[in-house]
Amino acid sequence: MGMILGKITVETPKYEIIQSTPDYEIRKYPxxxxxxxxxxxxxxxxxxxxxxxxxxxxxxxxxxxxxxxxxxxxxxAPVITKSPQxxxxxxxxxxxxxxxxxxxxxxxxxxxxxxxxxxxxxxxxxxxxxxxxxxxGERKYGVVKFSGNASDGVVKEKVENLKGCLERDGYKIVGEFELARYNPPWTLPPFKTNEVMIPVE
Incomplete structure (x- = not known):
């Protein structure tokens, strides 16, 4: 029942939050x-x-x-999908x-x-x-979290918005985006946790 409602019961990667803004987080992963x-x-x-x-x-x-x-x-969790570009x-x-x-x-x-x-x-x-x-190795990402189904259209919009915010704030983007999905397909969409991650310098 918990998984249907989005409960994450498996190991997730540890990270350090370098900066938190209303639009995104900058995280450092080991x-x-x-x-x-x-x-x-x-x-x-x-x-x-x-x-x-x-x-x-x-x-x-x-x-x-x-x-x-x-x-x-x-x-x-999450399962990472690297962008098809x-x-x-x-x-x-x-x-x-x-x-x-x-x-x-x-x-x-x-x-x-x-x-x-x-x-x-x-x-x-x-x-x-x-x-x-x-x-x-150790890496740094700009990350935005969202719920619902990570359809191609939704992901594209999140990526464009995040890129715009990072560039506005002076971050240098150093690679293609990654999509992180934390829940199995049967989790109800409003309870799903997804993240768009863009590597930054």
Whole structure:
């Protein structure tokens, strides 16, 4: 019942609030170990969050953990989706196939692993090649929190507003936005916790 009403019962990342304004917070996050999958959302018909299942299988959220130990890893919140503007790096040769779209838009979905994992090599090795374990160093974000469903339109509006506020206040934006979602899909929309996070210097 609690999860339907938005209760967050899992580990969430610790952070320090550097500045709080009526429009946003500036937060500093410590380094973390992350499991991530990068995919083309069009590969998963009717489910742009297809990467979620790949990561959930790795930690064992839905059955046997798909990792080398196998070790069940506790679910944490939020689930991070890195913006689809991120493009695949250019390589050579260039192979042209007519597919209708010029650039492939890819999405990276991340699970932040529990804080007990300090280094990437401490986390169990994924059995699925699509899952990559990475370490992210200390980082700073401008963050705005909102409830409801994080539809593309709502997220776009939040990102534009946050960018405007950060630039107005003299912050230098150093990367693409990230979407952080704290609740499962069955949480009632008014009780959902979402955040748009933009990395700043």
């Amino acid at each position: 380094s973390a170990v992350i499991a991530q999958v990068t995919y083309d959302p069009t590969e998963f018909k009717n489910n742009k969050d297809g990467g979620f299942m790949v990561l959930a299988n790795y930690i064992g959220a839905l059955g046997n953990p798909q990792n080398s130990k196998p070790e069940k890893i506790d679910m944490t 991120e493009k695949i790096a250019m390589t050579a040769p260039v192979v042209t196939k007519s597919s209708g779209d010029d650039e492939k838009s890819v999405v990276t979905m991340q699970f932040i692993l529990p804080a007990k994992y300090n280094k990437a090599e401490e986390a169990p090795k994924p059995l699925d090649d699509r899952v990559v374990i990475v370490e992210e």
